[in-house]
Amino acid sequence: MVAAENRLLVETINLTKRYGDFTAVDSLNLKVEKGTVFGLLGPNGAGKTTTILMLLGLTEPSEGQAFVAGYEVTRNPLAVKSFTGYLPDNVGFYEELTGRENLRYTARLNGFSGPEAEDKIATALAKVGLSENADKKVGAYSRGMKQRLGIADVLVKDPQLIIMDEPTLAIDPEGVQELLGIIKNLAKRDGKTILISSHLLHQIQEICDEVGIFVKGKLMAVGPIKELGKQLLQGKPLEIEISAQPDGERLLDLCQGINEVQSARKDGDLTVLQCTKDIRETLSKFLVENGFSLQYINLRGVSLDSIYHKYFQGEVQ
Amino acid sequence: MVEEKKYAAIIQGARKVFQANTGLSAVVLKELADYLRGKRFLILSLIVGLTCFAALYTAAVTIRSTVGRDELEFVFLRLFTTSGASLPFSFISFIAFFGPLVGVILGFDAINGERDRGTLSRLLSQPIYRDALINGKFLAGVIVIAIVIYSLGLLVGGLGLILIGIPPTIEELLRIFAYLTLSVIYISFWLSLSMFFSVVFRQTSTSALAGIAVWLFLAVFAALLAGMVAEAVYPVHDTSDINRILAQTKLQQNLSRFSPTTLYDEAVTTLLNPSIRTLGPIMIEQIIGAIKGPISFGQSLLLIWPHVVGLIAAALLCFAAAYISFMRQEIRA
Numbered sequence: 001m002v003a004a005e006n007r008l009l010v011e012t013i014n015l016t017k018r019y020g021d022f023t024a025v026d027s028l029n030l031k032v033e034k035g036t037v038f039g040l041l042g043p044n045g046a047g048k049t050t051t052i053l054m055l056l057g058l059t060e061p062s063e064g065q066a067f068v069a070g071y072e073v074t075r076n077p078l079a080v081k082s083f084t085g086y087l088p089d090n091v092g093f094y095e096e097l098t099g100r101e102n103l104r105y106t107a108r109l110n111g112f113s114g115p116e117a118e119d120k121i122a123t124a125l126a127k128v129g130l131s132e133n134a135d136k137k138v139g140a141y142s143r144g145m146k147q148r149l150g151i152a153d154v155l156v157k158d159p160q161l162i163i164m165d166e167p168t169l170a171i172d173p174e175g176v177q178e179l180l181g182i183i184k185n186l187a188k189r190d191g192k193t194i195l196i197s198s199h200l201l202h203q204i205q206e207i208c209d210e211v212g213i214f215v216k217g218k219l220m221a222v223g224p225i226k227e228l229g230k231q232l233l234q235g236k237p238l239e240i241e242i243s244a245q246p247d248g249e250r251l252l253d254l255c256q257g258i259n260e261v262q263s264a265r266k267d268g269d270l271t272v273l274q275c276t277k278d279i280r281e282t283l284s285k286f287l288v289e290n291g292f293s294l295q296y297i298n299l300r301g302v303s304l305d306s307i308y309h310k311y312f313q314g315e316v317q
Numbered sequence: 318m319v320e321e322k323k324y325a326a327i328i329q330g331a332r333k334v335f336q337a338n339t340g341l342s343a344v345v346l347k348e349l350a351d352y353l354r355g356k357r358f359l360i361l362s363l364i365v366g367l368t369c370f371a372a373l374y375t376a377a378v379t380i381r382s383t384v385g386r387d388e389l390e391f392v393f394l395r396l397f398t399t400s401g402a403s404l405p406f407s408f409i410s411f412i413a414f415f416g417p418l419v420g421v422i423l424g425f426d427a428i429n430g431e432r433d434r435g436t437l438s439r440l441l442s443q444p445i446y447r448d449a450l451i452n453g454k455f456l457a458g459v460i461v462i463a464i465v466i467y468s469l470g471l472l473v474g475g476l477g478l479i480l481i482g483i484p485p486t487i488e489e490l491l492r493i494f495a496y497l498t499l500s501v502i503y504i505s506f507w508l509s510l511s512m513f514f515s516v517v518f519r520q521t522s523t524s525a526l527a528g529i530a531v532w533l534f535l536a537v538f539a540a541l542l543a544g545m546v547a548e549a550v551y552p553v554h555d556t557s558d559i560n561r562i563l564a565q566t567k568l569q570q571n572l573s574r575f576s577p578t579t580l581y582d583e584a585v586t587t588l589l590n591p592s593i594r595t596l597g598p599i600m601i602e603q604i605i606g607a608i609k610g611p612i613s614f615g616q617s618l619l620l621i622w623p624h625v626v627g628l629i630a631a632a633l634l635c636f637a638a639a640y641i642s643f644m645r646q647e648i649r650a
Contacts, residue, residue, distance in 0.1 A: 086442035092435025108343035
């Protein structure tokens, strides 16, 4: 039990935030294990930023508790903030100062000064590839560079936990790739725990070990991306779409004869089977044995993207 | 052994205090550096410095031409209070005029400026208490104001010494020092007021405008308003009705004393003009038999002590309002 708790770096218990009648975050139970990259996915206004601010003690929860590395956030905000790095969305810097000077201020706020601070700053800048531009004024930085400086700013305090709010927003694709590379290195090489919030699934899915889908202040599903589809589909009919030659009535009849298939229908060029479980493997063998050549087979709706869309469309309506 | 333990405890305690204040000292140092290197500060000190030297020069010329005729008492103080024909403003009226502006300009974007730049949430996610930011900014502002006011006062005093050639007495020095300190407090009031606006308003232009509006109101309209109200409450129909006239004057004065501007003006006049014995209305029968002459520094100070307390209270009140609203504010952009 103790061991299990030690593995958890972030834990929230029924964390709730209300603004008047509006519930921004609703009884959130979030668990992030040490050393993982956790993606908090959700549309704008889902309560992601509010959750993050509560994790940092920058907003008081209306109910519930948040723990970071075993510290209750509202009681030990300073301890939590000393080992948690936060990269806000639209991170800003003092434009009239250089990148290095900006980081120096952060270092001072963390109680580092002198050569110790300079060392930390130089290491952080090198990690994000900004060493050459460190002494330019931030006003001359591009957006992607500012975002990387933001990561360096977070790294100055050498945090255990890094929280990034929409880090890839409004950056060009190349900048996004660069940023993701840096984040991946932080997780794999330096063993940092990273919590990323985003509404751009495609950009962050490759670096996340685990994601949580967050809609209207509620966590709809949590897990590794692969398992997430299954979790979300529970209780919903499983549909397999196939296309096989020769196409025709015989295919439909044959499919309806399979035990696990509840019904079969034509949908354009595809034949759609409602099944009780995923029978793709046996189905393909079965069809080939019966003289069909299988051209296409897919488990419908299990791609996370489509589920994600479904939830988000529900949100919009 | 016991001694050693005691020392260890003291050192540890000191370390704790130091750690709790690393945030504060870092903020103060950063803000000081920002102010002193910034163009805003340069422009402000140029304006204030130039006008004050002009006032000093006029005063010196006027004093030199009149010094033979008038009595010779407190000549040095007159450097600060005398205006001339070519420039109808004295050093103190310039400070009274530009001081609030300096305070407003130093503080109007303290918090919403950070919010605008997106640095606020980044700063507050560092291991510092939230109040370290606003305390540090206020402290840095007060330090800057003190640097400007004291150095200006000393410069003017030094140049005045060269121009008129009469050294100040100890009492004059004390009065000037008290005056400069009072000015720092007064400008700090404006700093805390504009910092309050910077917390309440999201736009820096709005908070700057609000600060300037309050300044204009207190400097120009407050006295006017006080007069109107007093006249409405105690209308004087008969000019021989002395009680009514007195009541009206007193009400007007007390009303206008709600304005820190009035408090400051009265206090400054009393400090730098030792012949002022009272600030309220005075009857002729009260003067009869009184020996004309200046009062001592202690007496002047006693006369304006309520003013000083009022000014400090006003500054602290504004800062407390800024502090509380900042501590309760949502941080998200």
